[in-house]
Amino acid sequence: MSSQTEPVNGPGSPEPAPQGGRPAEPVTAVPVRYPERWVAAGFVLVLAAMFVHMLFTNTAFNWPFMFDHMFSEPVVRGVWITLSATVLSMIIGVILGIVLAVMRLSGNPVLVTVSWLYTWFFRGVPRLVLAVLFGNLAILYTTIEIGLPFDNYWMPWLGLDGDARFFEIDARTMLSGYTAGLLALSLSEGAYMAEIIRAGLQSVNKGQTEAAQALGMSRGRTLRRITLPQAMRVVIPPTGNETIAMLKDTALLAYVPVTIELFYQLQAIGARTYQIFPMLVAACLWYLAITSVLMVGQYFIERRFNPGQYGSIRDRIVGGAHR
Amino acid sequence: MSERARETGVTMTAEGTELPANALVVAENVHKNFGRLEVLKGIDLQVRRGEVMCIIGPSGSGKSTFLRCINHLEKLTAGRLWVNGELMGYRQKRGRLYELRDNEIALQRSDIGMVFQRFNLFPHLSALGNIIEAPMQVKRKSRSEAVAKARELLERVGLPDKADAYPDQLSGGQQQRVAIARALAMEPSLMLFDEPTSALDPELVGEVLDVMRDLAEGGMTMVVVTHEMGFAREVGDSLVFMDDGVVVESGSPAEVLSDPRHERTQAFLSKVL
Numbered sequence: 001m002s003s004q005t006e007p008v009n010g011p012g013s014p015e016p017a018p019q020g021g022r023p024a025e026p027v028t029a030v031p032v033r034y035p036e037r038w039v040a041a042g043f044v045l046v047l048a049a050m051f052v053h054m055l056f057t058n059t060a061f062n063w064p065f066m067f068d069h070m071f072s073e074p075v076v077r078g079v080w081i082t083l084s085a086t087v088l089s090m091i092i093g094v095i096l097g098i099v100l101a102v103m104r105l106s107g108n109p110v111l112v113t114v115s116w117l118y119t120w121f122f123r124g125v126p127r128l129v130l131a132v133l134f135g136n137l138a139i140l141y142t143t144i145e146i147g148l149p150f151d152n153y154w155m156p157w158l159g160l161d162g163d164a165r166f167f168e169i170d171a172r173t174m175l176s177g178y179t180a181g182l183l184a185l186s187l188s189e190g191a192y193m194a195e196i197i198r199a200g201l202q203s204v205n206k207g208q209t210e211a212a213q214a215l216g217m218s219r220g221r222t223l224r225r226i227t228l229p230q231a232m233r234v235v236i237p238p239t240g241n242e243t244i245a246m247l248k249d250t251a252l253l254a255y256v257p258v259t260i261e262l263f264y265q266l267q268a269i270g271a272r273t274y275q276i277f278p279m280l281v282a283a284c285l286w287y288l289a290i291t292s293v294l295m296v297g298q299y300f301i302e303r304r305f306n307p308g309q310y311g312s313i314r315d316r317i318v319g320g321a322h323r
Numbered sequence: 324m325s326e327r328a329r330e331t332g333v334t335m336t337a338e339g340t341e342l343p344a345n346a347l348v349v350a351e352n353v354h355k356n357f358g359r360l361e362v363l364k365g366i367d368l369q370v371r372r373g374e375v376m377c378i379i380g381p382s383g384s385g386k387s388t389f390l391r392c393i394n395h396l397e398k399l400t401a402g403r404l405w406v407n408g409e410l411m412g413y414r415q416k417r418g419r420l421y422e423l424r425d426n427e428i429a430l431q432r433s434d435i436g437m438v439f440q441r442f443n444l445f446p447h448l449s450a451l452g453n454i455i456e457a458p459m460q461v462k463r464k465s466r467s468e469a470v471a472k473a474r475e476l477l478e479r480v481g482l483p484d485k486a487d488a489y490p491d492q493l494s495g496g497q498q499q500r501v502a503i504a505r506a507l508a509m510e511p512s513l514m515l516f517d518e519p520t521s522a523l524d525p526e527l528v529g530e531v532l533d534v535m536r537d538l539a540e541g542g543m544t545m546v547v548v549t550h551e552m553g554f555a556r557e558v559g560d561s562l563v564f565m566d567d568g569v570v571v572e573s574g575s576p577a578e579v580l581s582d583p584r585h586e587r588t589q590a591f592l593s594k595v596l
Contacts, residue, residue, distance in 0.1 A: 210396055211443035211502075215457035215509060216433025218426045225460060229447050 066278035069269050070285070078262035079286060085182055085261070086247045092186035093246075094239065097193025102223065104198055115194065122191035127184070128252050134184035135177060135256035143168045178260070181253040189246060196238045200231030232305045240298035244291050251283075262286060336408045340415075347372045347407060347513055347544050348393060354401035355388055362388045364568035365402070370513075375545045377555035377576065380565035381591055386548045387440075389565070390515050393546065394435045395428055406435060407512060433461050436506030440518040442498040444490040450477065450501045451486040454508045462509065469508070476504035480534050496527030500534055507538075514538065516547040552596060556580055564588045 055061060069075065103115035122130070147165030155164060204227050212222040254264040263283055270279030334344040342349050348370035355363040362385045370376050378386045391397040392404060395412040404411045412428055413420045423431070444453050454476060455469035464472075477483050480500040490498055499519055506514060516535065520528040532554050539545060539558045549555060555562050555576050562576040564585070572585045580596070583589045 205443075207439060207441055207443040208445065211437075211439060211445070212457075213396065213429070214394055214432055214435070214437035214439075215505070216429045216431075216461045217457060218429045221460055225456065226445055230445075233447075 060277050061281065062275055062278045065273075065275050066282050069273075069275075069279065070282040072269070074260070074265045075262065075269070075282075075286075078260060078265040079290070081178070081253075081258070081260050082247065082250045082262040083290065085178075085185065085250045085253060086243065089182055089185040089189055089250075090239075090243050090246055092182075093189025093193045093242070094197075096186065096190030097195075097197045098228075100190060100194035101197035101201060104194065105201060119191045119194055122188045123195075125188075127188050127249055128255060130184040130188055131181055131252045131256050134180040137180060143170055145169075177253070177256045177258040181256040181258050181261075184256075185246065185249060185252075189242065192242060193239070196242070197231065197235055200233075200235035201227055203234045204230045229305075236298070236302050236305055240295070240302075243294055243298070247290055247294065248287060334408060336405060336410065340403075340405075342405060342408060343369060345371050346405075347374075348546065349405045350389070350393075350402070351404070352402040353389065353392055353399055353404055355385070355392060355397055356400045362568055363392070363400075366565075366568075366570055368563065368570065368573075370544060370546055371560075372544055373542050374560045375539045375543075375547065375558055376561045376563060377559040378546065378548045378563045378565060379550065379552070379555060379591075379595075380571075384565045385568040386565045387517050390437075390517050390546060390548050393513075393515055394432050394437055396437075406431070429461070433457070433509055434511050434513070436509060436511035436514040438499070438502050438506055438514070438516045438519045440521050442490070442495070442502045442522070444498055444502055444505070446490050449487050449489055450482065450493070450504075453490070453501060454505045457505070458508050472508060473504070476507055477501075479507075479537070480504045481530070494527060495523045496530045499523065499531045503531075503534055503538070512544065514543055514545045516545065516549070518548050518550065520549070520551060550595065552580060552592075564591065566591065 100115045100118060103111040104119075106112065125133075145165040145168040147163065151164040155162065201223075208226055208230065209222055212226045213219075217225070250261060251263040253261040254267070258264065259268075266279045266283045266286075270276040333341045336342060346369045348368070350366050350368045353363055353366040354361070364385075366385075366389055368376075368389075378389070380386045388397060392399055393406065393411070398412065409431060411431060412423055414423060415421075444450075445456065448456060451470065451473050454473035455464075455466070458464045458469040458472065459466060474483070474486065477486055480503055482497055482500055482504075485493060485497060485501070488497075490501070493501065503519075519535070520531050523531065528551070532551060535545070535547070535554070536558050547554075547559070559576045561573060562579045563573040564571045564579060564583070564587075566587050572579055572583060572588045579588065580592065583592055
């Protein structure tokens with residue numbers, strides 16, 4: 001083939017000059033017009049104007065009443081309860097999720113089964129049902145005791161008196177509304193986080209584990225230092241989703257019941273004053289506001305675990321600069 | 324080497340097998356199956372201390388699998404494999420084999436460096452971070468000690484100014500050289516190379532081979548699975564041709580490459596040379 005391209009500068013002829021360097025005329029062309037965009041914009045604008053008009057003219061909104069009560073003391077306390085329940089249940093949920101995901105991928109048949117059963121149960125039962133169920137656990141156990149199992153059978157059998165219990169807590173205090181609700185949300189979240197973290201761990205290239213093993217790193221160390229940090233990148237966006245979902249699910253605490261919770265408080269004011277709708281709008285505004293704050297937090301966490309070395313997300317999706 | 328080993332040229336392993344005293348790797352009838360697929364059908368090989376052994380062969384011939392058997396990334400289906408007189412992955416007591424625990428295998432592996440075709444650098448760590456990770460985590464070296472050693476190694480592979488670069492910011496050849504430095508940081512007595520230049524653009528192959536050549540000249544024992552016949556001829560002390568899970572032919576590189584005795588070797592070499 002090369003014999004066909006070479007005669008242009010056959011043997012003995014001077015080296016071909018490199019291309020480039022000639023003056024160039026910039027491309028000027030009429031861009032494509034999109035008139036339908038203006039039609040759509042006009043349509044949306046009219047709808048928005050109608051909506052804003054309604055907000056100001058419909059008296060059912062009763063804005064002065066809403067703003068008066070939206071920041072009242074019990075409501076603001078409800079916001080803090082909601083926030084603390086979100087943060088705590090997410091922390092417990094993530095820790096549980098990591099443990100369950102590692103169990104699931106451990107290869108140990110006992111741990112795999114336990115993890116699977118856990119996920120099956122807590123994903124299968126609706127959170128609302130779990131919340132009410134945990135609120136009523138005191139029916140099942142009046143006291144919670146820590147000790148050796150089945151002592152009421154084997155202690156008499158060994159000829160011993162008494163019991164092998166070390167301390168006990170009154171279930172009605174321990175499983176009071178807030179704790180019970182928090183437990184329900186955390187345990188349920190653990191099941192979802194387990195699946196998210198498992199997906200994250202599985203997304204890490206097998207070569208990474210092999211490289212770590214070849215360096216003499218044990219399985220635990222490989223997980224902590226190599227696999228988990230890389231899984232974080234994949235895990236964080238859905239975890240942000242879960243956090244926002246959790247914030248909204250704290251409204252379920254009202255059914256445990258947790259009376260100090262945000263939605264319960266707003267509804268209570270609405271019911272007491274017959275101003276149902278303004279208080280529902282207040283609930284929307286509060287949840288929207290907190291969600292927005294959480295989204296900003298997620299942005300910064302993503303940036304922390306997704307720093308320059310991976311290229312920006314845009315680069316990775318549309319085509320990177322480095323590769 | 325013990326007194327007896329020096330006299331007889333034979334050394335005794337912990338479980339009582341006699342191995343040639345100067346052999347760092349001894350593979351004895353190594354078999355490996357993946358399900359019903361037989362990938363290795365009985366490999367017998369010895370790598371002497373300081374030897375550079377190159378393994379060539381068509382793809383699917385089992386050469387990479389054999390390399391991965393050496394540091395127990397793959398479990399043998401049958402046969403035995405010793406590195407430095409230690410049975411890899413098992414302990415033999417009164418004729419029975421006991422699997423080693425995860426951390427015991429990790430300890431065995433820490434003496435064997437491995438370089439992969441696809442580099443497998445840790446993308447969340449800088450070049451320096453990649454190199455100091457194992458010495459700090461496994462060998463419990465202090466950070467300053469590990470960093471000093473890492474900088475020395477980066478110098479050695481020709482990348483003294485890339486310590487803070489992340490893998491994504493490095494070319495393939497640079498990544499592979501960092502990977503070699505990372506393996507060397509554990510001060511291994513054996514280095515395994517699994518087609519270290521196969522994923523590289525042609526103009527980047529040379530820089531990696533240069534580093535490997537330096538390493539060989541420094542006396543490192545190396546087993547190199549490669550398609551670089553030039554490297555095998557110049558740097559290799561021995562050449563092994565594998566096909567279909569067996570060693571077809573082995574000898575000095577010059578012998579095997581210029582005067583292959585076996586038909587399969589001839590057929591393969593006629594395609595790649």
